[in-house]
Amino acid sequence: xxxxxxxxxxxxxxxxxxxxxxxxxxxxxxxxxxxxxxxxxxxxxxxxxxxxxxxxxxxxxxxxxxxxxxxxxxxxxxxxxxxxxxxxxxxxxxxxx
Amino acid sequence: xxxxxxxxxxxxxxxxxxxxxxxxxxxxxxxxxxxxxxxxxxxxxxxxxxxxxxxxxxxxxxxxxxxxxxxxxxxxxxxxxxxxxxxxxxxxxxxxxxxxxxxxxxxxxxxxxxxxxxxxxxxxxxxxxxxxxxxxxxxxxxxxxxxxxxxxxxxxxxxxxxxxxxxxxxxxxxxxxxxxxxxxxxxxxxxxxxxxxxxxxxxxxxxxxxxxxxxxxxxxxxxxxxxxxxxxxxxxxxxxxxxxxxxxxxxxxxxxxxxxxxxxxxxxxxxxxxxxxxxxxxxxxxxxxxxxxxxxxxxxxxxxxxxxxxxxxxxxxxxxxxxxxxxxxxxxxxxxxxxxxxxxxxxxxxxxxxxxxxxxxxxxxxxxxxxxxxxxxxxxxxxxxxxxxxxxxxxxxxxxxxxxxxxxxxxxxxxxxxxxxxxxxxxxxxxxxxxxxxxxxxxxxxxxxxxxxxxx
Numbered sequence: 106x107x108x109x110x111x112x113x114x115x116x117x118x119x120x121x122x123x124x125x126x127x128x129x130x131x132x133x134x135x136x137x138x139x140x141x142x143x144x145x146x147x148x149x150x151x152x153x154x155x156x157x158x159x160x161x162x163x164x165x166x167x168x169x170x171x172x173x174x175x176x177x178x179x180x181x182x183x184x185x186x187x188x189x190x191x192x193x194x195x196x197x198x199x200x201x202x
Numbered sequence: 203x204x205x206x207x208x209x210x211x212x213x214x215x216x217x218x219x220x221x222x223x224x225x226x227x228x229x230x231x232x233x234x235x236x237x238x239x240x241x242x243x244x245x246x247x248x249x250x251x252x253x254x255x256x257x258x259x260x261x262x263x264x265x266x267x268x269x270x271x272x273x274x275x276x277x278x279x280x281x282x283x284x285x286x287x288x289x290x291x292x293x294x295x296x297x298x299x300x301x302x303x304x305x306x307x308x309x310x311x312x313x314x315x316x317x318x319x320x321x322x323x324x325x326x327x328x329x330x331x332x333x334x335x336x337x338x339x340x341x342x343x344x345x346x347x348x349x350x351x352x353x354x355x356x357x358x359x360x361x362x363x364x365x366x367x368x369x370x371x372x373x374x375x376x377x378x379x380x381x382x383x384x385x386x387x388x389x390x391x392x393x394x395x396x397x398x399x400x401x402x403x404x405x406x407x408x409x410x411x412x413x414x415x416x417x418x419x420x421x422x423x424x425x426x427x428x429x430x431x432x433x434x435x436x437x438x439x440x441x442x443x444x445x446x447x448x449x450x451x452x453x454x455x456x457x458x459x460x461x462x463x464x465x466x467x468x469x470x471x472x473x474x475x476x477x478x479x480x481x482x483x484x485x486x487x488x489x490x491x492x493x494x495x496x497x498x499x500x501x502x503x504x505x506x507x508x509x510x511x512x513x514x515x516x517x518x519x520x521x522x523x524x525x526x527x528x529x530x531x532x533x534x535x536x537x538x539x540x541x542x543x544x545x546x547x548x549x550x551x552x553x554x555x556x557x558x559x560x561x562x563x564x565x566x567x568x569x570x571x572x573x574x575x576x577x578x579x580x581x582x583x584x585x586x587x588x589x590x591x592x593x594x595x596x597x598x599x600x601x602x603x604x605x606x607x608x609x610x611x612x613x614x615x616x617x618x619x620x621x622x623x624x625x626x627x628x629x630x631x632x633x634x635x636x637x638x639x640x641x642x643x644x645x646x647x648x649x650x651x652x653x654x655x656x657x658x
Contacts, residue, residue, distance in 0.1 A: 113506070114500075114502040114503070114505075114506075115500070115501065115502030115503070115504075115505035115506065115541075115543060115544060116465065116502060116505075116540065116541055116544070117465050117469075118288070118465050118468050118469045118472055119328060119329070119472055119500045119502050120499070120500045120502040120503060121502070122469050122472040122473055122476065123472070123476060123479075126473065126476065143469065145426070145428070145465075145540065146505060146506035146511075146543075147423075147426030147427070147511060147514075147543070148426065148427055148428070150419075150423070151423075151427060161506060162502055162503050163376075163502060163503035163504050163505065163506045163507075164376060164377075164378075164503075164504065164506045164507050165506040166506075166508055167419070167506075167508075167511075178378070178503060181499055181503065182380075182381065182497050182499065183483075184380075
């Protein structure tokens with residue numbers, strides 16, 4: 106089963122679509138396809154459990170229930186995006202063993 | 203020329219599900235996308251529109267009769283159903299003049315950047331719908347294409363300048379440098395918040411109080427959960443309509459379904475427009491290489507802030523209460539309760555997280571949303587019907603907390619439709635005065651101005 110990533114932004118539509126689809130194509134190129142689910146930031150605490158990774162496009166300091174968390178803003182601005190992608194890759198790679 | 207008009211009219215007659223793929227494919231090609239890529243983008247938008255249409259039909263056939271029964275039984279006169287910004291965005295993208303408006307807005311940004319009159323680079327094509335809808339509505343009412351284009355251009359001008367002027371508070375409060383937020387749904391509140399905040403600061407108590415609410419999320423969190431919100435609102439409407447328990451529960455689940463499904467359909471629009479936004483971004487990176495600019499992002503990047511969430515969770519229930527008691531209001535808040543955080547995000551940044559001021563300003567903003575939404579619901583409803591959205595046999599209007607419900611968009615729409623020869627010049631002069639205040643007297647973007655001066 107591919108790793109599951111929860112991608113959250115303000116309304117679960119706009120920026121999370123951009124970030125989710127960029128993560129999907131990046132991971133696919135790396136040979137580690139992932140599933141992404143989009144949601145609103147306000148719904149993260151109630152939804153995040155059971156996911157392998159949480160990525161948010163903005164500031165978030167709610168509960169993550171132990172799910173690893175990566176800030177996705179660089180993927181939007183393009184500044185420092187490589188580091189963010191690598192961070193995501195590392196976390197998923199470790200999960201998959 | 204005659205043939206072009208015939209083809210165009212034929213496309214309009216075919217409806218948005220055909221028009222959208224064609225128009226977006228053409229826009230994609232102009233931005234240099236491959237034909238396969240841009241056609242898939244266009245088709246994705248067409249599919250998104252079909253999806254929104256389905257959900258809107260489902261929503262109005264379910265809640266329409268219930269809302270009518272509620273009005274008849276209780277005298278609560280809320281006849282304009284808030285169908286959410288996503289539905290409004292879909293209607294906007296389905297307008298026959300959308301392509302002209304999109305290029306007009308993009309051109310305003312590029313020209314302002316070249317003239318160094320803005321520092322905000324906004325190639326987030328998706329969010330152009332907030333500026334475009336005003337043009338669509340003005341064109342629909344006046345039948346004058348130039349007034350339509352003009353109103354969207356003025357919307358764009360105001361939006362990019364508000365983004366510039368609010369950048370310092372975005373940077374200092376949210377801690378994100380180099381980014382501005384040209385998202386009308388967040389910026390518009392500043393039109394009210396700036397003067398009101400100044401006024402409140404004349405009162406020492408307002409300025410200095412440090413109230414905070416802990417655990418707001420713990421106790422009010424369900425107001426931020428679309429699923430639960432939809433269920434509760436649906437059941438309350440059913441109950442007020444005098445339905446029996448079975449129908450109350452059916453309406454509850456149906457409304458919950460609407461709130462969960464609308465975003466899924468709307469995200470198809472986003473997905474379809476992404477390649478075009480990407481192409482615009484690449485182009486502008488090349489064009490403005492080496493110049494430091496604010497990157498315009500969707501305000502979604504700041505609404506996760508704890509102070510924003512707390513304020514929104516308090517404002518949401520108060521919005522419902524206000525809808526019931528505000529004189530002259532007929533908007534029934536529903537789908538856009540989910541985006542209240544956007545409406546308060548910059549208010550929170552402006553007051554530096556002062557909770558009391560946030561709630562006061564937030565409620566004034568809410569009242570403006572309800573009133574402006576009520577005033578423009580009939581036009582919005584007529585436009586939705588013109589692009590083939592059926593709203594059932596009920597004399598129900600549609601509205602939202604987006605489009606001309608927002609004060610910035612309402613003012614521009616009003617100026618272009620009231621007495622254009624008087625009201626447009628008045629608005630332009632007023633805006634020029636504000637522009638002079640922020641850039642000429644206060645120099646809010648001092649650092650950027652200095653950089654621009656060096657590179658001249």
